[in-house]
Amino acid sequence: MGAVIECKNVTYSYPLAKEPAIKDLSLEIERGKFYGVVGENGSGKTTFCALLRGFAPSFYKGELKGEVLVEGKKTTDYGGELSAKIGYVFQNPFTQISGVKDTVFEEVAYGLENFGIPAEEIERRVVEVMQMTDIEALAMKSPFDLSGGQMQRVALASVIVLEPDILIIDEPTSQLDPEGTESVFAIIKTLKEKQKTIILVEHKIDLIAEYADEVLVFKDGQVIAAGDKRKILSDMSLLEKGASLPQVAVLGSMLKERGLPLSEIPVTEKQAIEVIARALEERKKQ
Amino acid sequence: MEKTYTERIQIHKTNKLAGLYPSVKLLVVVLYTVCTFVLGTVHFTRVDLSLLLIPWFLVIPILCASSGALGKCVKALKAVALIALIILLVQTFLVPGGEVLVRFGFLRICEKGLKTAVSLSFMIMNIAGIFVWLFQTTENKEIARALEESGMNYKAAYVFTSTLQMIDILSENSKTIMNAQKARGVETEGNMIVRAKAFFPSLVPLILGAVIGSEERVLTLEARGFSIQGEKTHLFNLEKSGAEKTAAAAAVMITILIIAGRIALWVL
Ligand SMILES: Nc1ncnc2c1ncn2[C@@H]1O[C@H](COP(=O)(O)OP(=O)(O)OP(=O)(O)O)[C@@H](O)[C@H]1O
Numbered sequence: 001m002g003a004v005i006e007c008k009n010v011t012y013s014y015p016l017a018k019e020p021a022i023k024d025l026s027l028e029i030e031r032g033k034f035y036g037v038v039g040e041n042g043s044g045k046t047t048f049c050a051l052l053r054g055f056a057p058s059f060y061k062g063e064l065k066g067e068v069l070v071e072g073k074k075t076t077d078y079g080g081e082l083s084a085k086i087g088y089v090f091q092n093p094f095t096q097i098s099g100v101k102d103t104v105f106e107e108v109a110y111g112l113e114n115f116g117i118p119a120e121e122i123e124r125r126v127v128e129v130m131q132m133t134d135i136e137a138l139a140m141k142s143p144f145d146l147s148g149g150q151m152q153r154v155a156l157a158s159v160i161v162l163e164p165d166i167l168i169i170d171e172p173t174s175q176l177d178p179e180g181t182e183s184v185f186a187i188i189k190t191l192k193e194k195q196k197t198i199i200l201v202e203h204k205i206d207l208i209a210e211y212a213d214e215v216l217v218f219k220d221g222q223v224i225a226a227g228d229k230r231k232i233l234s235d236m237s238l239l240e241k242g243a244s245l246p247q248v249a250v251l252g253s254m255l256k257e258r259g260l261p262l263s264e265i266p267v268t269e270k271q272a273i274e275v276i277a278r279a280l281e282e283r284k285k286q
Numbered sequence: 287m288e289k290t291y292t293e294r295i296q297i298h299k300t301n302k303l304a305g306l307y308p309s310v311k312l313l314v315v316v317l318y319t320v321c322t323f324v325l326g327t328v329h330f331t332r333v334d335l336s337l338l339l340i341p342w343f344l345v346i347p348i349l350c351a352s353s354g355a356l357g358k359c360v361k362a363l364k365a366v367a368l369i370a371l372i373i374l375l376v377q378t379f380l381v382p383g384g385e386v387l388v389r390f391g392f393l394r395i396c397e398k399g400l401k402t403a404v405s406l407s408f409m410i411m412n413i414a415g416i417f418v419w420l421f422q423t424t425e426n427k428e429i430a431r432a433l434e435e436s437g438m439n440y441k442a443a444y445v446f447t448s449t450l451q452m453i454d455i456l457s458e459n460s461k462t463i464m465n466a467q468k469a470r471g472v473e474t475e476g477n478m479i480v481r482a483k484a485f486f487p488s489l490v491p492l493i494l495g496a497v498i499g500s501e502e503r504v505l506t507l508e509a510r511g512f513s514i515q516g517e518k519t520h521l522f523n524l525e526k527s528g529a530e531k532t533a534a535a536a537a538v539m540i541t542i543l544i545i546a547g548r549i550a551l552w553v554l
């Protein structure tokens with residue numbers, strides 16, 4: 001496995017900012033794992049993503065201390081090639097269209113055109129991704145005429161089609177209905193099965209609990225907890241620090257406090273059903 | 287078999303004029319503009335009016351009609367005509383200088399005013415008219431593709447294309463914002479002054495929105511490999527209508543004739 005991205009004592013301040021947006025961050029992102037990034041508004045999640053992709057400091061300027069390494073090379077030493085390695089989906093879907101294409105099909109194909117992929121292959125890959133993200137019906141529509149949720153899917157498709165090894169996705173479901181949200185997570189799941197490394201910022205903690213491997217909890221520019229999702233999301237002390245935890249975990253810990261002998265604190269619904277059922281069995285036996 | 291999307295995004299035009307290769311259209315536009323300036327120097331009557339520009343303007347509707355786009359063009363030309371008319375009136379009545387030709391009450395028409403009024407307003411009609419023809423018969427992506435093919439830097443081509451797209455979008459957005467202002471009680475209908483008062487506040491969100499979006503837009507492009515070096519693929523390809531040589535030859539011939547005629551007038 002090994003680390004694909006490494007942050008070493010990273011402190012980053014935006015230009016003119018009084019306080020750093022990220023403070024002394026050190027962590028490793030391992031290949032093929034799915035990281036869920038959570039934390040309250042303004043805690044530095046987007047800034048963290050921008051740092052991993054090298055947008056900070058190369059685009060946002062500002063001051064970077066420490067280093068961010070992608071496959072062992074500093075982000076500041078990369079040029080345009082980083083776009084082939086890391087796919088990046090931004091938080092705001094409305095600014096994520098190229099602005100020069102007048103159909104969704106061409107919009108999704110735009111990156112592949114830039115990479116100089118042969119036309120027949122572009123057609124094949126774009127159609128495949130449009131089916132996967134459920135936007136094929138929009139193929140001939142103008143990207144400017146889409147709803148927020150449709151745009152978010154087009155933005156996701158435009159990045160997935162490039163087949164990068166690492167995907168950074170910043171709140172891809174903010175504009176989506178529950179069904180759309182589930183389908184985005186299903187897409188991310190298939191990407192994970194293809195051994196992609198995924199870094200996903202998402203407020204919907206229950207979905208993180210279900211799909212992610214690891215969780216990073218941000219607060220005031222620092223990672224206050226990081227590690228296996230079962231460990232992090234069942235840690236009730238995080239609640240006091242303002243983090244939100246899955247409802248089933250909170251419920252589980254309350255049941256445990258009240259004396260139900262749970263073997264562990266569940267973080268997903270499925271796990272909760274199992275754990276609670278087992279505990280109830282046990283209690284009956286006693 | 288069903289058509290592929292790559293086939294579906296191509297533009298096929300049956301009309302030979304509308305389907306001209308964009309660079310040939312551009313040649314026509316440039317030559318037409320040259321002719322307009324040349325014809326503008328031919329003066330008639332005692333006060334030297336550039337009257338030839340008036341019949342010359344007939345070329346525009348003929349061109350638009352034979353490109354099968356008269357309806358669309360007339361709509362755009364109406365706006366141009368209004369501006370030209372305002373210029374005509376303002377120049378005619380307000381610019382002093384030279385002999386006073388007519389006087390009604392406090393209004394008077396001077397020689398210089400009438401002269402510049404006629405040449406300026408018809409010059410505008412002609413030049414704007416030919417551009418209307420170009421843009422109404424050519425899609426943005428054809429222009430974009432032609433620019434890149436002409437060897438223009440891809441960054442410059444991007445700026446140009448996205449600006450063309452933005453004009454469409456901004457006019458859409460301004461309608462939305464106008465409606466929002468209306469909902470908040472700002473008067474947007476009525477006379478010029480009322481409209482102007484509504485117009486300026488609506489510009490603020492319009493421009494602000496465009497500027498705020500631009501930062502992430504830059505990064506989005508970056509994430510899609512915009513600045514990657516090397517050959518790019520183009521799914522959309524320009525087509526020739528077959529009338530390119532004829533059209534270019536005709537445009538050049540007419541220009542030569544007009545220039546020759548102008549020189550002949552000088553010499554004779
Ligand atoms: N472009 C910028 N210039 C200056 N300061 C910024 C910029 N973007 C973010 N910040 C500041 O950096 C801090 C972290 O912001 P960031 O956008 O990373 O938070 P976030 O966790 O992504 O929040 P959200 O959940 O709202 O998306 C905030 O205090 C914010 O005000």
Ligand SMILES: [Mg+2]
Binds near residue numbers: 046170
């Ligand atoms: Mg954010």
